[in-house]
Amino acid sequence: MTTSEIVLVGVLALLGAGLYGLLITRNLIKVVIALQILVKGGLLALVAAGEASGQTNLGQSLAMTVIVADTVVAVVGLALAIQARRLLGTLDLKALSNLRG
Amino acid sequence: MIIACLVVGAAICAVLAIRATRLLSAALWLAGVSALVAIALYELGAQQVAVIELSVGAGLVTVLFVFAISIAGDDAMTARSPISRRLAVSLIGLFAALLGWMVLPLDAPESATAAEATFSTLLWEDRALDVLVQLVLIFCGVLSMLGILQDTHISARQETLEAAVPDERFSGNGHHSPEPLTDTPPVETVPEEVHA
Numbered sequence: 001m002t003t004s005e006i007v008l009v010g011v012l013a014l015l016g017a018g019l020y021g022l023l024i025t026r027n028l029i030k031v032v033i034a035l036q037i038l039v040k041g042g043l044l045a046l047v048a049a050g051e052a053s054g055q056t057n058l059g060q061s062l063a064m065t066v067i068v069a070d071t072v073v074a075v076v077g078l079a080l081a082i083q084a085r086r087l088l089g090t091l092d093l094k095a096l097s098n099l100r101g
Numbered sequence: 102m103i104i105a106c107l108v109v110g111a112a113i114c115a116v117l118a119i120r121a122t123r124l125l126s127a128a129l130w131l132a133g134v135s136a137l138v139a140i141a142l143y144e145l146g147a148q149q150v151a152v153i154e155l156s157v158g159a160g161l162v163t164v165l166f167v168f169a170i171s172i173a174g175d176d177a178m179t180a181r182s183p184i185s186r187r188l189a190v191s192l193i194g195l196f197a198a199l200l201g202w203m204v205l206p207l208d209a210p211e212s213a214t215a216a217e218a219t220f221s222t223l224l225w226e227d228r229a230l231d232v233l234v235q236l237v238l239i240f241c242g243v244l245s246m247l248g249i250l251q252d253t254h255i256s257a258r259q260e261t262l263e264a265a266v267p268d269e270r271f272s273g274n275g276h277h278s279p280e281p282l283t284d285t286p287p288v289e290t291v292p293e294e295v296h297a
Contacts, residue, residue: 002207003145005205005206005207007104007108008204009108010111010112010141012200012201013108013109013111014115014134015200016194017119018119019193020190023182023184023192023193024184024189025119025182026181026182029170029173030124030127032166033118033127033131036134036158036162037115037118040134040135040158043154044108044138047147050147051146056145056147056217057219057220057223059147060220060223061220061228063142063150064224067157068235069235070158070162071157071158071242072241072242074165075165075242076242078165078169079246079249079250082169082173083249083250085173091173091176094183
């Protein structure tokens with residue numbers, strides 16, 4: 001097994017853990033954590049693909065964009081969670097999805 | 102071998118982050134995932150991104166998580182998701198099998214590219230538009246976060262105004278109430294004069 005294949009198996013594990021977290025959790029902050037784990041898997045896959053195709057720097061530059069987008073998603077998601085907790089008193093996604101108006 | 106240990110450690114940390122009942126421990130396990138992924142990136146030859154991931158992913162984002170958890174509270178939620186664990190595990194297994202079947206084994210690289218451009222050249226020249234879009238994304242994120250958090254100040258002001266207005270009305274009634282009392286004595290005095 002080559003290095004890239006080993007990394008891709010790890011990427012599969014990270015993506016699986018992140019998707020499992022998205023499916024199973026109802027806490028808003030935990031959802032952001034699951035999204036972060038998913039993005040870490042994508043990041044590792046980009047660099048591994050670049051390394052496997054001999055274009056490591058291209059993979060790095062793409063991974064840089066992913067890190068920026070990932071951080072923005074985390075910031076906005078956490079701000080939403082803080083507001084939901086302040087205004088509604090809960091972080092439960094089911095209670096939030098039942099909101100009307 | 103080192104990279105296999107790093108990847109397995111990252112996967113274990115990810116599973117522990119998902120299974121943790123306390124939010125703070127989940128955030129710390131996530132920091133572990135970020136740190137191990139950063140070291141794996143370094144081992145793969147992506148040094149610049151590894152440093153950025155270590156400082157931003159394992160540092161800044163973890164601090165943000167701890168800050169948000171300290172504000173929102175570290176409540177352990179016992180409510181279960183409508184999706185059963187068995188269904189979720191079987192779906193994830195199906196996903197991993199399909200993706201692994203599509204991706205693995207990797208094809209050999211077609212041909213070694215001649216003199217790949219450096220990271221800075223690729224980022225600042227070849228992908229200059231993407232860098233601009235990243236800047237726009239950062240500003241959009243900051244503005245949206247400010248907009249989301251500004252609602253509390255507005256709602257807090259509205260609450261204080263709403264709390265202040267009934268008090269004024271109540272005090273207005275209080276001012277109005279003595280006036281009939283002051284009006285009544287002349288009414289009472291008139292019959293006295295009549296009696297006199």
